[in-house]
Amino acid sequence: MSKARVLVVDDASFIRDLVKNCLRNYFPGIRIEDAVNGRKAQALLTRETFDLVLCDWEMPEMSGLELLTWCREQDPLRTLPFIMVTSRGDKENVIQAIQAGVSDFVSKPFTNEQLLSKVKKAFARAGLLDAAMSSTPARLGSALGNDSLNALTGGKAQVVSPAPVARPVAAAPKPAVQTPTGRGQGQLRLASGTQACVIKALSLKEALLVVRRGEVLPQVLASAVLDLEQGENAEVARLNGYLHAIVAYEPRPDSDWLQLTFRFVDQDAEKMNYLSRLIAHGTAQKHFVPGA
Template identity: 70%
Template sequence: MSKVSVLVVDDATFIRDLVKKGLRDHFPGVQIVEAVNGRKAQQLLGRQGIDLILCDWEMPEMSGLELLSWCREQDNLKTVPFIMVTSRGDKDNVVQAIQAGVSDFIGKPFSNEQLVTKVKKALQRAGKLQALMASAPPKMLSSGAYANDSLSALTAGKAEVLKPSAAPAPVVKAAAAFAAQPAAAKTAPASGRGQGQLRLPGGTMACVIKALSLKEALLVVKRTELLPQVLESAVLDLEQGEAAEIARLNGYLHAVVAFEPKPDSEWLQLTFRFVDSDPQKLDYISRLIARGTAQKHFSPGA
């Protein structure tokens, strides 16, 4: 039996590695191929068969939306599940993706559990989940790794071609939930000059931008039950300009230390490393630095 192949498309090496590790830990029989942008993915898809595509939205040369539209125009790719992995959860973006034929969404940042759940659902609908389980080493099957899967979860389904005029109900429902995610973040303190929102797999934290460079941002957050972890993926939302434009920067936490020199420090200092290589995002960061957006000083008591 041939292996189930998954294509991971993202211009950020860290994100690709995160996805690959999550897939291999839960689906040991999966075959993973990767591409650094939509253009490279397009070339790869022209050479070999793929059973599932996990693709970033914002990439240089060819975006995830452009790749999705191209895939749905190809006879051999019309029914291949296409999951958009993105920090873009705005209603307009969701509608665009649905009209282009997206199968599902995964919001950045994401946990391994979220990734695995989405992949299982996509492969189940495409009738590929059984093949993936069959290719797993026997010890994985006997260990109970898949013991919680019901018989219904193993039922092979036929993937449908997604058309702009009639997106399947599950996709519309998932899209509505995905589009609602940013609204939840608005319950946190409003962003202002030198402030933003840090989105982690476990929740959202308001933050102050203490320093900013092209490679990283130094953030200060108030300590809560949600403790950021080193190497945890995250998305930094910055609201700037008169139109309150939101810039979403993908990255990971390189360091987490106490901001105050005491063990029970109420504040934490985070080093957030950017992973985007999109020229537009780099240009945006450059403009933020030029405007002096990052605060020079920060006082927890302020």
């Protein structure tokens, strides 16, 4: 029985690898191609046949929305299942994509289960689910638990443990002020939920964040989205990335605050320009004292 063919489009190699590993672990034998932007994907769609497109929205050269619009103008691609994998969840963006003919959405950050649920729904609608799942393993959890790590290690690592609250960083002053507001604020979106955060330091490669510790600890290598809203015009940048390191912010194991190193994976020039302006204007807060 022939296997489904999927095209994964994202300018971030980490995200492409995460999606491809997830699909290959669950659908053995599935055929996957990838592209770094809409322009490269357009060339592949012109000369090859695919059963599903999983596409990022914000990419250089040609965005996901532009690729979707182009697909719906081509007779062979008018009904091609097209899932937008994006951090853009605003109502106006959703409406815009629906009007352009999108089939479904997967919001970043996503869990393997969330991604697979959308993919299986698309395959079912296209009558391809039986073929795609013909050799699917019986248990999902063991096959997918390590996708984030495999994406970075080429599949050599076998276990992803919850991120330890490792050696504490330098001692912070005792809580004496309220959590800063306004400048230096952000929102970190993980698959397990959303957390307010303070940007302690910022560069073009990574952000150093401080968040209040919750019941569920974030995990190293977990994919996430950092939302930054700054400036008089309330510009919002949705920066895709992953958690590179997690340590206790205070010198004790039960610290109420965690310090996260968030590595960016976007290659989008517009986002890099935005970050450059934030850094140039000194928007990032360099010193942070947790509030009560």
